[in-house]
Amino acid sequence: xxxxxxxxxxxxxxxxxxxxxxxxxxxxxxxxxxxxxxxxxxxxxxxxxxxxxxxxxxxxxxxxxxxxxxxxxxxxxxxxxxxxxxxxxxxxxxxxxxxxxxxxxxxxxxxxxxxxxxxxxxxxxxxxxxxxxxxxxxxxxxxxxxxxxxxxxxxxxxxxxxxxxxxxxxxxxxxxxxxxxxxxxxxxxxxxxxxxxxxxxxxxxxxxxxxxxxxxxxxxxxxxxxxxxxxxxxxxxxxxxxxxxxxxxxxxxxxxxxxxxxxxxxxxxxxxxxxxxxxxxxxxxxxxxxxxxxxxxxxxxxxxx
Numbered sequence: 001x002x003x004x005x006x007x008x009x010x011x012x013x014x015x016x017x018x019x020x021x022x023x024x025x026x027x028x029x030x031x032x033x034x035x036x037x038x039x040x041x042x043x044x045x046x047x048x049x050x051x052x053x054x055x056x057x058x059x060x061x062x063x064x065x066x067x068x069x070x071x072x073x074x075x076x077x078x079x080x081x082x083x084x085x086x087x088x089x090x091x092x093x094x095x096x097x098x099x100x101x102x103x104x105x106x107x108x109x110x111x112x113x114x115x116x117x118x119x120x121x122x123x124x125x126x127x128x129x130x131x132x133x134x135x136x137x138x139x140x141x142x143x144x145x146x147x148x149x150x151x152x153x154x155x156x157x158x159x160x161x162x163x164x165x166x167x168x169x170x171x172x173x174x175x176x177x178x179x180x181x182x183x184x185x186x187x188x189x190x191x192x193x194x195x196x197x198x199x200x201x202x203x204x205x206x207x208x209x210x211x212x213x214x215x216x217x218x219x220x221x222x223x224x225x226x227x228x229x230x231x232x233x234x235x236x237x238x239x240x241x242x243x244x245x246x247x248x249x250x251x252x253x254x255x256x257x258x259x260x261x262x263x264x265x266x267x268x269x270x271x272x273x274x275x276x277x278x279x280x281x282x283x284x285x286x287x288x289x290x291x292x293x294x295x296x297x298x299x300x301x302x303x304x305x
Contacts, residue, residue: 003097005110007159011256013114032289035296036119040188040214042082049077085144086120086127087179088113088154091172091194091220092140092162093133100224102285109192109220112157113287114191117151125188129154132175133193139175143182172226173205185212195219195260195268203271216278219268223285226261228254 024258037065050063053073066074090113096106120127128144131137131154142150166283172193179189190208195217209215231248272279280295282288 002107003104004161005107005159007156010110010114010155010159013111014047014118029215030298032115032293033122035293035300036116039294039296039299040120050074064148083146084120084125085183086117086125087144087183087189087193088127088129088151088186089119089179089190090129090154090158090192091132091133092131092137092158093194094135094162095194096133096220098224099222099284102283103220104192105220105222105284106158106162108282108284108288109218110155112192112218112220112282112292113158113190114155115288115292117154120188121148121151126152128157128179128183129157130175130179131157132171132178137162139171139178141178141181144187173201176205176209177210180209180213183213187213188216189213190216190218192218192220196221196225196264198264199267199271202268203275206271206275206277210277214278215275216280217272219279221281221283223283224305226258228257230254262294 026069050066051074051164053059053062053067053075057075061076063074063076063209090109092106096104098105099107102108117127117129125148126144126146127148128150129142131140134140137157142153142157144150176189176191180187183189196219201261206215206217228246228248233245233247235243235245237243269279271277280292280299282291
């Protein structure tokens with residue numbers, strides 16, 4: 001199993017051939033790409049203002065509430081939605097080089113970013129990226145631009161080996177501040193990261209972000225985040241090299257470990273729900289295409305209710 005994403009693999013996700021029984025030119029273009037467009041583009045128009053009705057206006061856009069309140073006919077005015085800014089914020093810290101089943105978190109995160117990036121690029125959104133968490137490379141920011149230049153640069157960065165050791169940097173706040181530089185209001189911000197963390201302070205950061213942008217949280221999970229099998233006494237090494245010996249045979253300790261993860265996840269979900277943020281978790285042991293498609297289908301159904 002490879003330790004890092006393959007650039008060829010990330011590029012080939014434009015023409016994925018092994019998902020849902022679809023031929024190579026249909027997955028991203030029709031199935032995933034269509035879902036992406038329907039969920040994040042909606043009807044293709046953005047609300048702009050309410051103004052008084054003028055002769056010849058389409059009465060289907062009448063704002064009946066304002067009309068009743070003012071006793072004068074008013075109309076909702078829309079503008080056609082064209083290019084939209086998209087920023088893919090991807091965690092590249094040493095802790096992402098972890099996985100017990102399927103693949104590693106860094107590989108699954110890169111695949112998710114590639115699929116979303118290709119789908120956005122196909123409908124001419126301006127795609128940019130930001131890789132954060134690598135203690136050696138630091139923040140690597142690629143502005144949202146027309147064309148695929150920034151997406152290519154992001155994918156090359158994600159495929160390059162990062163720092164294999166060293167203390168992981170908790171720089172999510174700084175990364176999100178940097179990510180919004182140059183982004184137009186109403187952009188899409190995807191946060192693809194290991195979010196198995198305390199949410200203290202995260203709600204304020206996300207709250208500020210959603211005032212101008214649409215945010216999607218994509219936590220990358222591994223089954224070992226919440227469940228450690230009984231392997232006896234095992235020595236674990238942190239990303240900073242610190243060694244910790246744990247008795248994985250202690251049932252009470254395993255139960256407490258799971259309860260701690262569930263508490264963190266519940267808190268994160270609560271933040272997302274309060275702020276109206278789309279929450280789409282992915283797992284290292286699941287097919288990334290199917291996971292994203294299921295998530296978008298669920299979101300599309302929720303929007304129609």
